[in-house]
Amino acid sequence: MGKVILNVSMSLDGYIAGPNHSVSKGMGEGGERLHHWMFNNTHPIDAAVLKEIFDTSGAFLMGRRWFDHGENVWGPSPFNMPVFVVTHRKKASVVTGNTSFHFITDGLESAVRQAKAAAGDKNVTTGGADLPRQLLKAGLVDEISISLIPVILGNGIPLFDATIRKQIGLERIGLVESPEVTHIRFRVIKNGQ
């Protein structure tokens, strides 16, 4: 059974998108800075990090807002794997290119269970901010992989916030440095293990 891995690009001040995030400004003002490494002259080290994420992921978990922001922009979806969208609003599954989107309305644990079943031996990857925080609080994240971007955004959508309200121990299990990005991987310590 695979792991649930939070994979996200984050500024040094903890933002995963800039302020005034909207459909037309997908990453918020200045937030596209966080994803340069994936889209602009990607360095081979960064390309290898990205490839490994996709090669080892068998399903993706996202929140409804991400789906809503993305669906008009994506065209053929880049995921190429089943995507489970955690939402309160029912919706029939959507297939675009090699990606199927399934809308899960009966809670986080059900979404994780279904994503794990779809992923088989591979991992379930998640991203965003609201959903990862909920998963973290529920003890449903096994690893956190941060691509730390050398910028202070000063404002935007934080990955972590005061709703977490408890100390979560981590163990660094991987570190890859490209010329620009510091990719750091942590295992979440559960029940002292």
Add this chain to the structure above:
Amino acid sequence: MGKVILNVSMSLDGYIAGPNHSVSKGMGEGGERLHHWMFNNTHPIDAAVLKEIFDTSGAFLMGRRWFDHGENVWGPSPFNMPVFVVTHRKKASVVTGNTSFHFITDGLESAVRQAKAAAGDKNVTTGGADLPRQLLKAGLVDEISISLIPVILGNGIPLFDATIRKQIGLERIGLVESPEVTHIRFRVIKNGQ
């Protein structure tokens, strides 16, 4: 002339101390987790990082709150260099052990100027949160050295906050990993340089 370097231990969620920070709970609830690496069975790699900070620092800059919290706790001060305390309240200089504390009431730039003069060829080191944020906003920080601690605190005193309100570019110029801590050093990019 030396540089002004912000040197701080930070949790993955951006806190430099836990919640309910007070004189009796110097690092806030759970916040002492951030400084294990300095005080509890310090690994030789971490010890070398600490030694380099002290060897290359000729003066220290701190906010008044840090001084007030520390002065009853320190006994012989651990700084062994001139410390410049930025404050609105005048106070005569204090000498304890090999450390002198000077209280600067005429602003940030004056404090930086006096600290640089005292440091000579060495660097001016600063820490805390309020003062570093003010220095960053004023363009007075040359380098940021984060000792990233593998923990999510969930609450506490953030290093960065929304008062920064502008994007600050960084360049990673150093990375040292001990078994526990990821020490990452950034140069602050000023005016596109």
